[in-house]
Amino acid sequence: MSTVDGAALLARLEPLMPDLRGRLKANAPMSEITWFRTGGPAELLFQPADADDLAAFLAAVPADVPVLVVGVGSNLLVRDGGVRGVVIRLSAKGFGRIDVLDDNRIRAGAAVPDKRLAAAARDAGIGGFHHYHGIPGSVGGALRMNAGANGVETQERVVEVHAVDRQGRQHVLTNEDMGYAYRHSSAPADLIFTEAIFQGYAEDKAVITKMMDEVQEHRETVQPIREKTGGSTFKNPPGSSAWKEVDKAGCRGLTIGGAQMSPMHCNFMINTGSASSHDLEMLGETVRTRVLDHSGIRLDWEIKRIGEYADGEEPVQPFLGRLL
Known part of the structure; x- marks a missing residue:
């Protein structure tokens, strides 16, 4: 660059x-x-x-x-x-405020970590947010990609979303305006979400705490949460799980440079310490190719890739073929 x-x-x-x-x-x-x-x-x-x-x-x-x-x-x-x-x-x-509203509603800024939203809901006795305890992102990202876990998605909780467009105009969107689908929102790409209001329901704090503890235990048991990782690499294809397809294609533990598909959860890429972004993207595309060759399934990236290649780096083309 x-x-x-x-x-x-x-x-x-x-x-x-x-x-x-x-x-x-x-x-x-x-x-x-x-x-x-x-x-x-x-x-x-x-x-x-x-x-x-x-x-x-x-x-x-x-x-x-x-x-x-x-x-x-x-x-x-x-x-x-x-x-x-x-x-x-x-x-x-500027964007990390949380307010508990009437009728089991919560207003949260886009920079609020998902885990903090879950904790605020628990403290207020509002159910329906325990799944955010296991999502390593923020409210803004959850709104954009319809983040979900443990059988609950963001679209189930959203009442309205505040946003600013590329021209500096401010908007308020309804749940319907967000156009939610699996790990996707069809809201205009130039909108920057600033805050949202979520709807929950009355729930005993002890019950919420138990569900959050179960989420945490599950994460610690099956996910490499203490590694340099980007979370789930690929979206689940219809009728299957991404990790199962990666595993069946023989890519658990696959390594390119300093990048590796986690031996613990093979839908997680990790930087073992010396990886470049090029290593990570090459690994991801190699896995996609092997899964396509093995099962005919085209995995879609869940991780967002941005920016330009460094001088001397070859662009990583999708579906590399059987190169490795």
């Missing part, structure tokens, strides 16, 4: 938004954000102070400057060449 000059972009944008209250940083290392701990820099990283600050920023940014939002980096692979344009990351200070 040698042609990128974050300082130049910063110098271009700062005069357009003199009243900006958030933080702009040039050439920000994305490897410090992602759970894989890999990837090149963001040309410019912006952390808005609040929704109004975000709206003002987006209204001022020229249309030719790419804008991308990321969450806590748990389900994200940033390529080694980094990310051109502006990467927006919502801070806990």
Whole structure:
């Protein structure tokens, strides 16, 4: 990413938004954000102070400057060449508030960790949120990808979602507007979610605590939660589980460079310590190829891949064929 000059972009944008209250940083290392701990820099990283600050920023940014939002980096692979344009990351200070409302409803900012949402619901005696205890992401990501676990999905809890579009206009979306499907929302891709209201139901705190403990025990038993991982790598195909197809194709423990399909849960990729993002993406595409060859099933990535390849890296093409 040698042609990128974050300082130049910063110098271009700062005069357009003199009243900006958030933080702009040039050439920000994305490897410090992602759970894989890999990837090149963001040309410019912006952390808005609040929704109004975000709206003002987006209204001022020229249309030719790419804008991308990321969450806590748990389900994200940033390529080694980094990310051109502006990467927006919502801070806990500006978007991390939780309010318990009447009628077993909860308002949560997009930067609230899913695990914290589960804990707040438990403390308020509101059921229907225990599954978030086992999802390693934030509310914004859960809204975008209809995150779910233990048989419950985000779409079952959402009442309304607040968002800002690329032009800085603020919107309120209903559950229907979100267009939910399995691990997917058809809400416009340029919308940045800022907060949401969720609906739960009255439940005994002891019952919720028990369910959350079961979620945690399950995760610790079957998932490599203490590794550098991005969570589930592939979406479950219709009628099967991604890990079963990966396992049947002989890819449990498969390694490329410093990247490995976890021997513990083979739908989790892990950085064993020396992996590049290129290693991880190559491994993922190799697994997809082997599964396709073995069972005829095309696995879809659940991990979001962004950015550019570094100088000298060959682009990773989907379905590589029997190369390894």
